[in-house]
Amino acid sequence: MDTYQLQILEKKQVTHDTYSYKVEKPGGYRFQPGQATELSLLKEGWEEEKRPFTFTSLPSDDFLEFTIKTYDDHEGVTKRLGDALPGDKVEIGDAWGAIEYKGEGVFIAGGAGITPFISIFRDLRQKNKIGNNELIFANKTNDDIILFEELKTILGHKFHNIIEKQADSAYDRGRIDKDYLKGKINDFKNQHFYICGPEGFMKAVDKALKDLGANPEALVFEQ
Numbered sequence: 001m002d003t004y005q006l007q008i009l010e011k012k013q014v015t016h017d018t019y020s021y022k023v024e025k026p027g028g029y030r031f032q033p034g035q036a037t038e039l040s041l042l043k044e045g046w047e048e049e050k051r052p053f054t055f056t057s058l059p060s061d062d063f064l065e066f067t068i069k070t071y072d073d074h075e076g077v078t079k080r081l082g083d084a085l086p087g088d089k090v091e092i093g094d095a096w097g098a099i100e101y102k103g104e105g106v107f108i109a110g111g112a113g114i115t116p117f118i119s120i121f122r123d124l125r126q127k128n129k130i131g132n133n134e135l136i137f138a139n140k141t142n143d144d145i146i147l148f149e150e151l152k153t154i155l156g157h158k159f160h161n162i163i164e165k166q167a168d169s170a171y172d173r174g175r176i177d178k179d180y181l182k183g184k185i186n187d188f189k190n191q192h193f194y195i196c197g198p199e200g201f202m203k204a205v206d207k208a209l210k211d212l213g214a215n216p217e218a219l220v221f222e223q
């Protein structure tokens with residue numbers, strides 16, 4: 001497998017614990033929206049600690065972008081990335097398939113599980129093909145919603161938020177279960193379902209969708 005050592009060009013805060021990193025793009029580097037790569041931070045002692053992250057830029061951009069949620073509660077790669085600055089270097093490998101757009105449907109994301117869908121939605125918007133795609137995005141609080149404004153602009157009323165742990169949230173409240181999905185979705189048979197999030201979220205949504213007659217495309221993001 002090829003590896004590429006690349007400089008971080010820009011770092012922006014996206015939510016209280018999530019940053020986007022604009023990174024140099026190697027000449028000829030290719031990926032598809034939804035794909036990921038193994039990334040490590042080139043700081044002493046961390047070079048071999050590779051973790052999977054999804055490209056959130058477009059294949060046609062002349063840079064790469066990652067959108068990464070940091071976990072400050074333990075000494076891991078994401079905590080280090082939270083401290084990283086432009087000029088620091090990362091190493092990535094080739095792109096590998098995680099989730100792929102196969103046609104219109106319902107995207108269901110939990111937390112940082114939104115990242116493969118960001119790239120897919122940006123790509124569809126660029127091609128003017130957002131169509132009837134819908135997004136259900138589950139988070140703990142309103143402040144955890146990654147790229148709310150951009151997703152709202154792309155999807156309009158087809159963007160549904162559900163919030164678990166904020167009593168005064170104006171969005172739907174609670175967790176995604178069978179009843180919630182039945183209230184949001186009319187057709188379980190003739191469209192695609194794309195799901196991505198932490199393991200427990202994935203299991204629950206996958207089961208609810210199957211019980212309702214759907215055939216979901218699943219990607220587990222273990223955090």
Ligand SMILES: Cc1cc2nc3c(=O)[nH]c(=O)nc-3n(C[C@H](O)[C@H](O)[C@H](O)COP(=O)(O)OP(=O)(O)OC[C@H]3O[C@@H](n4cnc5c(N)ncnc54)[C@H](O)[C@@H]3O)c2cc1C
Nearest residue numbers: 036051052053054067068069074076077078098112115221
């Ligand atoms: C295909 C794929 C694509 C992904 N894309 C993205 C993305 O684009 N953006 C994104 O934000 N995330 C993404 N993820 C999730 C991301 O890979 C993880 O968040 C990341 O690997 C966590 O790395 P970490 O080193 O910070 O923590 P870990 O690898 O979880 O932990 C590092 C070390 O700390 C220990 N540890 C773990 N939890 C604790 C704890 N609570 N207290 C003490 N020690 C602990 C572990 O045992 C381990 O030794 C993706 C995952 C997959 C599978």
